[in-house]
Amino acid sequence: MNLSQLPPSLKYEPPGTPIRVEFDRRIGHYSMDGNHYHSACEIYYLFSGERNYFIRDRSYTVRPGDLVPIGANEVHKTSDVGVPNHERIVIYYEQTFFEALDAEEARLLQTPFNLEYAVRSLNLQEKAHVETLLHSLLGELADTPPGYGMHIRHMAAELLLFAARHARKQDSPPPCEPTPVQRKITEIVRHINSSYAEPLDLDGLSKRFYISSSHLSRMFKEETGFKFTEYVNLTRIKEARLLLRDTNLGVTAVSERTGFDNFSHFGKVFKKMTGMSPRQYRSVYRSD
The missing domain is CATH 2.60.120.280 (Regulatory protein AraC)
Known part of the structure; x- marks a missing residue:
């Protein structure tokens, strides 16, 4: 065919x-x-x-x-x-x-x-x-x-x-060796994945990984397809969904646990990404 x-x-x-x-x-x-x-x-x-x-x-x-x-x-x-x-x-x-x-x-x-x-x-x-x-x-x-x-x-x-x-x-090796830029972005992504509950911004990460914030922003988008803030929010909301579904933590505590320092901002980002408020999500997907 x-x-x-x-x-x-x-x-x-x-x-x-x-x-x-x-x-x-x-x-x-x-x-x-x-x-x-x-x-x-x-x-x-x-x-x-x-x-x-x-x-x-x-x-x-x-x-x-x-x-x-x-x-x-x-x-x-x-x-x-x-x-x-x-x-x-x-x-x-x-x-x-x-x-x-x-x-x-x-x-x-x-x-x-x-x-x-x-x-x-x-x-x-x-x-x-x-x-x-x-x-x-x-x-x-x-x-x-x-x-x-x-x-x-x-x-x-x-x-x-x-x-x-x-x-x-066989667990085959990567199709090609990652470039230095790819290795740097992988390092940064792994840091975001493990530290989403902490403050994360371009200026802070640029100092931590010895790269200018403008260059970091551009490289991150080119390599991952995500804007930096988009990926951080996606990682945080992914964890928030698990906490709302699988724990008894209050919505405010979930917001704080996933790195949002502003409850109102948490609610707006959550609704934008899931189509419902955190409380609505819990009522629909609660496992017990």
């Missing part, structure tokens, strides 16, 4: 399904918007083009034939590297997918999401195998013959099994 024969966008997302699929052919330059973490695990595969992909705490250059497993609740974002046009597929695996398996199978299939390096570069044989699975999946999604959903879920499970066996075979 030739991908050019497919519509520019295809989705498989019936209500309640443990597996969802998105295919997109994007013309021109494109960078992701919005908040970029979710409860599902995902596998991203790039058919054509070139992308910068920030995952967890470092940036990768993703090229055709790269398989990118991303674990649940890991911050990630793709952005433009100056190369227009790309085709990609993303397959999402909800936690209910793993819960339906026995413990040993679930551990095996979660292997790709627990590796140090997120990008898996495939050789030509592996690339051909993966694209055979994905072309079969996309052909069914485009034509929707009887039972197509069953076939899509089967191909998605086959892909995940391949990724798990590939990951078990």
Whole structure:
């Protein structure tokens, strides 16, 4: 099957399904918007083009034939590297997918999401195998013959099994050595991830990491796809959601625990990112 024969966008997302699929052919330059973490695990595969992909705490250059497993609740974002046009597929695996398996199978299939390096570069044989699975999946999604959903879920499970066996075979090194700038940004991101409850601003971090604030701001956006303040707020709100859902801390205490020195600002940022106030979020997602 030739991908050019497919519509520019295809989705498989019936209500309640443990597996969802998105295919997109994007013309021109494109960078992701919005908040970029979710409860599902995902596998991203790039058919054509070139992308910068920030995952967890470092940036990768993703090229055709790269398989990118991303674990649940890991911050990630793709952005433009100056190369227009790309085709990609993303397959999402909800936690209910793993819960339906026995413990040993679930551990095996979660292997790709627990590796140090997120990008898996495939050789030509592996690339051909993966694209055979994905072309079969996309052909069914485009034509929707009887039972197509069953076939899509089967191909998605086959892909995940391949990724798990590939990951078990070796925890491969990064596709290329990170540049000094990438190493510096990784260091800064790791500091933000561990110190979100402390005051964090460009001036303070520029002194801590011996770099000018203007240069830090520009490098951070180029390497991660996020503005500095956007990433700090995203990290803090991600933790606040966990605390609201899983603890008895009051909303004010959650605000303070996650680094907001102003309760009103916390409420505004939280609502902007989640679509609801902290109290509304707790009432909807409280686990007990």
